[in-house]
Amino acid sequence: MTSNQTLLFTGANGYIGTHIVSYALERGYNVRATARSESSLANLRALFPISAYRLSFAIVPDITEHESYKDALAGVTGIIHAASPFILNPKSNETDLLRPAINGSVAILEAARQYGPDVKHIVNVSSFASIVDMSQGYRPGYTYTEKDWNPMSYEEASKTDSGGEAYCASKALAEKAMWRWMSENQAVTFTLASVCPPWVFGPYLGTPDLDRLSESMGFLWKLVDAKEVPPTDFGGCADVRDVARALIGAIETPAAGGERFLVGGGFDWQTAADVIREEVPEVRSRVPEGRPGYGKTEERYSVDGGKAERILGLEYTPLSATLGDSIRQLLEVEKASKSS
16 A cells, blocks of 8 residues: 555654554555654664655654654654653663653653644554553463553552562553543544553564663573573563554554554463474574473463454464564574674
8 A cells, every 4th residue: 555644653763663664664654753863763764775755754852741742743644652661670660660651651642632733543552561460470360451451550660679560560550641641632633542562572673683682582582591491470472563563553443543452462481482492493402491381281361462353453473483583583693793
């Protein structure tokens, strides 16, 4: 398809963001990517040189201030908001996670209201972290859906010693703030949808830096040469390519307005080890064997990503392809670094 529509992406230069840009360009959209500085855009310029005529950029120095978007929203018809801190070891829960996540999420809505007269749809990149109740642990027999919310309060999140808990709370509190803003501003002419993926795996666009992988891909790569299979702390995952398709699907599907979508399926590290050892034979000796097959019988909660299939028409990538493609790419990068 070709389109005369322009989509604005915040957080476009990240691991997930580059896939969103790629898929949007593939679908024929004009894309305007935001970044805090010109230097942050170098990666995007290098990745999409042949699409330069449909890819533009806007500097937004402070995503927590809606005024920063004033010039960026001209002619924009849809927004995908992916810019939010992903820090599991914050120095300050409030300063590093809670405030920027919440204020940045509300700012994009206020900016669209004031400066985006053509905006019809906004899609928020949330997380399974906004759904899961970490205090319940493995919660055997329970199935998480979009109806669930992480119950941690702002006060609890600001005081917890767990960076993981604080991050999860930041995603939930930010998303709740967006829905609350929408309920208080019902005269706006745009809709809001939210996509909530768990761990996100899959190959990078371009060549990744093994020392600067995303949090999720960093954990996956650590499975190679690990002494043992780690315990599962986050029982869900999604393919980064599926996440991109879901986000654009939420822009294109009228029925998505006002909805949350849990995008992904179940995950555990034992099954990941089993799959990688099977899919990538050359790394088999470097991935701990653990207890093969145990992940399929271990009692823990389930993740239901069926709503995205029903409403967005999403077809999920098999876990074998997601993990196989990921590890094969990282292995090639490792080989290249050793030979240089």
